[in-house]
Amino acid sequence: MPLRRIRNIFWWLLVVSLLTISIFLALGSPTSPTAIASVTHLEPAPGEILYRSQTKLDDQSGHVWQVVLFKQIYPGQNTSVNLRLVGFPNSAELIHPQPLKITTASGQVFTAVDVFLDEAPAPTIGQYDFQTILPQLPNEPLQLAIPLPGQKSINISVPYPVVLEWREVMRDGA
Structure with missing residues (x-):
């Protein structure tokens, strides 16, 4: 049982981490031209x-x-x-x-x-x-x-x- 729980926590953290990284990359995408004067x-x-x-x-x-x-x-x-x-x-x-x-x-x-x-x-x-x-x-x-x-x-x-x-x-x- 503890091994299964650790595996679930690991997958949950991996999904949250990937989602967070995706959001940051989308907000600061190098393909979107920015010009702030x-x-x-x-x-x-x-x-x-x-x-x-x-x-x-x-x-x-x-x-x-x-x-x-x-x-x-x-x-x-x-x-x-x-x-x-x-x-x-x-x-x-x-x-x-x-x-x-x-x-x-x-x-x-x-x-x-x-x-x-x-x-x-x-x-x-x-x-x-x-x-x-x-x-x-x-x-x-x-x-x-x-x-x-x-x-x-x-x-x-x-x-x-x-x-x-x-x-x-x-x-x-x-």
Whole structure:
């Protein structure tokens, strides 16, 4: 009798353990794309205002990129809106100056000018002028194509909620 009871307890614990593991894997599934951005408002210096949306997105190879859209407002000067892409370790080195290609889900193509004319702060950083492009972009997912040497590119998918946050950054301080 005790052996049978031990066996039943063992099977019960095994089933509960497998069920628990399945639930945790389903909640944190690596196949479900997540993109959580956050819009912040900063005042780095008196009169200077910075609005920013920041998130981490994967490229087609699974490398992680920090994607930051920011709007800078300086007293008595023009407002600037830029998109900065920062590759994490093992990301490709970017070449400058090369435009960023933006493709909408409906097939429209835009190009953003590379802000770093000669040299970026690090080889895996790119920054692009979004001042005139952002107002033209539709509210739909985007595909960013970062140019590499030899007619190759790195593709990063930008989900719809992130595009909406970019619009919020554009409206703030307007």
